[in-house]
Amino acid sequence: MNTTSEHNHTVLPFVGRILLAAIFIVSSLGKIAAPEATQGYIASVGLPVPVLSYLASIVIELGGGLLLLAGYRTRVVAAGLAAFSIVSALIFHHALGDQNQLFHFFKNLAMAGGLIQVVAFGAGAFSIDNRKQVLRRTLVAQ
Secondary structure, eight states: OOHHHHHHHHHHHHHHHHHHHHHHHHHHHHHHHOHHHHHHHHHHTTOSSHHHHHHHHHIIIIIHHHHHHHTSSHHHHHHHHHHHHHHHHHHHSOOTTSHHHHHHHHHHHHHHHHHHHHHHHOSOSSSHHHHHHHHHHHHHHO
């Protein structure tokens, strides 16, 4: 048996979740550190009630990032973060003639693509979701 392959299959989904979650967690902390600037940017793209959008983005990014990191309800959380990433790309990074905005637009789409992989294949072995499945199987077997 190839134990390296088995180890990668066990560890790599967790590493992927760490990397995906990091951008959401760090982004939310940046928003928390600069509320006025963030709300000003939200207002500049024409969203109504910037304070509500600001608060929602923190809840989605920080909450979703932490849940993704922990591997709790991972498929649902990853689907929500993928949708958030696509919507954010369309709202905030639609000026595709600006190379910086184009880069951020495709970055958001790439993040959504990685999150869709999580939706398709699940959280992996190092996750709360997996622990719950193992516990359920153990209880059913008894």
